[in-house]
Amino acid sequence: MDARPGAAEDRAAAPEPYRLDPAGGCPHAVNARLRAHGAVAPVTLPGDIEGMVVLGHDALRDFLADPDVAKGPQHFAALAEGRIPEGWPLRTFATVPGMTTADGADHRRLRTLVSSAFTARRVEALRPRVETVTKGLLDGLAEAAASGDGVADLRRHYALPLPLGVICELLGVDPAHQDRLHHLSSLVVATDTEPARAVAANRELVALLGAIAAAKAEAPGDDLTSALIAARDEGGDRLAQPELIGTLLLMIIAGHETTLNLVTNAVRALCGHREQLDLVLAGAATWADAVEETLRWDSPVSYFPFRYPTRDLTVDGTLIPRGTPVLAGYSAAGRDTDAHGPDADRFDLTRTDRAKHLSLGHGPHYCLGAPLARMEAAVALEALFTRFPELDLAVPEAGLTRHAGFVGNSVRALPVRPGRAAR
Template identity: 80%
Template sequence: MDPAGGCPHADNARLLAGGAVAPVVLPGGIEGMVVLGHEELREFLSHPDVAKDARHFAALAEGRVPDGWPLRTFATVPGMTTADGADHRRLRALVGGAFTARRVEELRPRVEAVTAGLLDGLAGAAAAGDGVADLRRHYALPLPLGVICELLGVDPAHQERLHRLSSLVVATDTEPARSVAAHQELVELLASVVAARAAAPGDDLTSALVAAQGEDGDRLSGPELIGTLLLLIVAGHETTLNLVTNAVRALCAHRDQLALVTEGRAGWADVVEETLRWDSPVSYFPFRYPTRDLALGGVLVPRGTPVLAGYSAAGRDPRSHGADADRFDITRTPAAKHLSLGHGPHYCLGAPLARMEAAIALEALFTRFPDLDTAVPEDELVRHAGFVGNSVRALPVRPGRPAA
């Protein structure tokens, strides 16, 4: 795997041509595997003999994974993404109520209000930049980051720092010393957030988690509380940030598809779902470990192997999505539902919120700026750092004249 990342789709097509499951070399020479095929990934994500707990990670147990390994946080952070069985259900139940369809729908007016303000900011940035503004920085980022921080009761003053540290922690090309320092700084920042909410509880999720910890220490340990906040902040904004960015890129490159929505022949939810399939915001997600030698797609996956979930590859697997799987088509009738938000017990808890935020953001953007277009050719956009997230680092756009 190239630690610097890049567009995954050409590599995915090449790997898929050789099979649905492939061996890979992770940073530091750690041997792993990636599941690329849609059906194989669907089976793997819900397989009873596949675990998330890093005690099953053979190389880690053998001491071959250093502290500064860029993917170590994914493997070892205490929380839902590294828990199995009863522990996973316990941790998920503590936060699940905040992300039900009903609770998310109650957030709609707030998301719409934040979006309207950000559109004003995007227009101002474009006016100050000869008609060009970075849509990722001024629009796609502050919406989900602001919403998740508000849900958690995090001071808005921390948002820029949280994003910077999150980006370093999830990047696969971060130097070891910098990775360790970023992780430590992020943990310390989240600990200060917990202390602030403990001293002055509010109507927010962090206060509820602190209260749950106080009621019964067996429900949530201190490291689990910090790990849960880390997960919610990182996953709660990075995925939607990439989703909105990728959807805007796709619509600008496929004006016929944009016309289908603006003319009422398709919906913004269709855009969101097709973007999730066609250009998944997460490309290769770490890690799951077989608890026994496992045959998958005709390939042996040895016990204890760190396995990546190849969401971007599965989304364009022609065996499941048809011979035209490479084509962006918001009207397609899916033969198989995409897996970009996961499958099985670890299905993305924030999926309803991500879908709503993205649909609102896209509709508001193209309603306000119907002629919006990218200001840089697609092949000149700089890709996301690392092979986990799948997007570009900046998206310069020309909003054009606002609608009357």
């Protein structure tokens, strides 16, 4: 029960829940509409499940760090009541075993097992490898453009294979599995996947990861999967088999989908704001600046599932009942005028508060791979525009097809004209 003065009036005046479109679309117009009612808004999720989204920067920051907010599926009221079917498109986000659905000591245990692979020192040691991979991908982008009347899909030929190849290399996954892993993970994270297909994709992905783990158990290597298997086989409570598969699933999906969208969105933003690109090329701003401003201005993740209040919780004057599935509105928080000023909708590399964003999370579940994502994106942008300074979009921004689903925020393809390579 909310004992705040005026709480009943707040609830009476609450807006009707906004029905999120499972097919996705550009989130920014929706965010502006929802944000007009406050920092927290009711939404209807697929299957007519009632939820909430936290949109305001300060409200989201505090919510993500609140000790009365949990990630464990046992706190999801509709799931506990049997109202979430197996083919529900967001079920994997809620139930996959691993650090994204763990709290407290369990979360710390699972996070510790993989955190050493993503320290600043380990990530910096990967930079030469990332630069080498990037150079090869640029050759492929140029070849694709040459055979495509000067146009190539930057997302397919560049933004995707870089992070996917790097995370698979860290995990010791055979490159032959990469295309299938991306296809299946895309179906898992899309919110418009038909239920039967979602179930089939989840099962195939779990089976494939199980086969990869079994092969690593037979022939261990110097990779993260082998280290996780060793932790599982040491006994005790360090890692259970479902947690192993869930951790691999998380590493594969989060390890490439976020960076894929980040690089794609950054190229779109820089091509659409040539004066900002010129600042970087002239040395008046850095590629790291471009990465941070993209994270703020066009977050690679729009509405991330799920967190659940473990008691009735009032956030910025709005009651969120215990057990409600809550989405983190990263794309909305990045353009919150209360946090970023009246020009929050403007892409500006000279902004002094560009790093003040929540697009990689906050609190105990802050993105473990943030240093790797930032490094990969900065290397990718610098290499791309250094080699192809005239690169531009081959179709207008309005002609780009949006990402499937409302979790990820990007476009499905990014046709570009690389232009002449720098001498």
